[in-house]
Amino acid sequence: MIRLLIVDDHPIVRGGLRGAFAGEPDIEVAGEASNGREGVERAAALAVDVVLMDLRMPVMDGVAAIAALRASHPEIRVLVLTTFDGDADVLPAIEAGATGYLLKDAPPDELLRAVRATAAGEVVLAPWVVERLVGQVRNPVRATLTDRELQVLRLVADGASNRQAAARLFISEASIKTHLLHIYDKLGVRDRAAAVGEAYRRGILTS
Structure with a gap:
């Protein structure tokens, strides 16, 4: 039993x-x-x-x-x-x-x-x-990104501005900027374009 x-x-x-x-x-x-x-x-x-x-x-x-x-x-x-x-x-x-x-x-x-x-x-x-x-396991960097950071990264990859991303996620533009800074740090890049490119290169984002 x-x-x-x-x-x-x-x-x-x-x-x-x-x-x-x-x-x-x-x-x-x-x-x-x-x-x-x-x-x-x-x-x-x-x-x-x-x-x-x-x-x-x-x-x-x-x-x-x-x-x-x-x-x-x-x-x-x-x-x-x-x-x-x-x-x-x-x-x-x-x-x-x-x-x-x-x-x-x-x-x-x-x-x-x-x-x-x-x-x-x-x-x-x-x-x-x-x-x-x-x-x-295959992509340990992805595991370090939070769900919210992945959401922000996907919106940025789709061409959304900080204001547009904030509106879509119902958070402030300041929060978007903070998430982006964390993403840059984790991916070892300095700007949005580099973050998106690096994310695709590592398989974090897929087309």
Whole structure:
């Protein structure tokens, strides 16, 4: 029997997930938690095998909770189940010790397979996560650019001015200039044209 803990700050989500496992003969929902700190405490108290962990929660977020569980109870496996698919969310969760990463819109049968595989000690990553991780290994510079910096870089490559980029991203022109300075520093260039050229050369941008 796989003992499962659901950690999510939305009661409706927790209820839906509990229902998804109802009737499964080999999976028991041992409990729920509404934030990361409560999740860490309940995981230990309930002696669970797998934790379904959301990432963005109050009190303690998912990444911090994963790291805490990894340090205190490494035998408990964590499967991230979240709505967030940005690079800034995936890698920190895996580095913290998550053994799987799925989005909440995954089909129920995929979720069931993932929980069983996680309990068996397998690494469970959605195909898009694998693609991103492989891309970061092949192109470590891309991994250093934040999602926002990549957005700015793409707009600049499309010919947008600072004002146009700011309007598209709903931020100030000063923020655009700051992002560009960070991009220049990371790519080792001095201006917009050089940044775009270097980004294409390194495969950070593709035509």
